[in-house]
Amino acid sequence: MYYKWILFDADDTLFHFDAFAGLRRMFAGFGVDFGEQDFAHYQSLNQPLWVAYQDGDITAEQLQHQRFAGWAQRLAVSPRELNSAFLTAMADICAPLPGARELIDALTGKAQLGIITNGFTELQQVRLERTAFRDAFSPLVISEQVGLAKPDPGIFEHALELMGRPPREQVLMVGDNPHSDILGGLNAGLHTCWLNPAGKPVPEGISPHYQVGSLHELHRLLLC
Known part of the structure; x- marks a missing residue:
């Protein structure tokens, strides 16, 4: 070769990489029925953050914090906790x-x-x-x-x-x-x-x- x-x-x-399935699994653990509209809103935040990350405009930590900041406030948990739970869910369905x-x-x-x-x-x-x-x-x-x-x-x-x-x-x-x-x-x-x-x-x-x-x-x- x-x-x-x-x-x-x-x-x-x-x-x-099925982000929707991973998010549904993760949010179910917080008692949330995460639907398609929720996913569309998440993607409207997440995708520009990934572009900014790949362009070097934000750090990995900032990306992981900002994409879950709204949900963290709503659920009274930290963005870090939500991000870690999401990555664990993605590992579970890999x-x-x-x-x-x-x-x-x-x-x-x-x-x-x-x-x-x-x-x-x-x-x-x-x-x-x-x-x-x-x-x-x-x-x-x-x-x-x-x-x-x-x-x-x-x-x-x-x-x-x-x-x-x-x-x-x-x-x-x-x-x-x-x-x-x-x-x-x-x-x-x-x-x-x-x-x-x-x-x-x-x-x-x-x-x-x-x-x-x-x-x-x-x-x-x-x-x-």
Whole structure:
């Protein structure tokens, strides 16, 4: 295989990320029937916060606080408590995406594997342990720990340093987000593969080296 290193995003690349299900599970523990309208309102707050986080305008702690500040006041608990309960709920319902386990098993021993994620430590580490994926990936680079988020080139440079500075053309970054994963990888000089199951058009100014609709397709691309 050509690539010596494969770097993966985590949420919606290796793992199914159903925020609505996680929030319903979390809020049920506080006696709240969290519905679709509640989720729509949550997303109207959460999504701009993620953009601000990825742009470096707010910290991970600020994101986690602000997205639950209103609910925390309503339920008379701290935003930190709600955020931790949400991450625990997401860990409880975690599942690898179809083809993820077969792909990782097939790549093990043929390439070195790592993860670069903008997700939060409390979820990422537990989820890797529960899915028995933890030993497959090194490095595990989490933006919350580094203080930089994709697409900032600095988080990719940090990962490359941990990897021993391999030739960049031998490193493939795989992710579902064209801006944080693909543009970020391209700006760091890496080869990129956009996981695009919905068949969305490629955003202007972003040119991934490869595009696949599933991890099964990526499997065939890399190993057949």
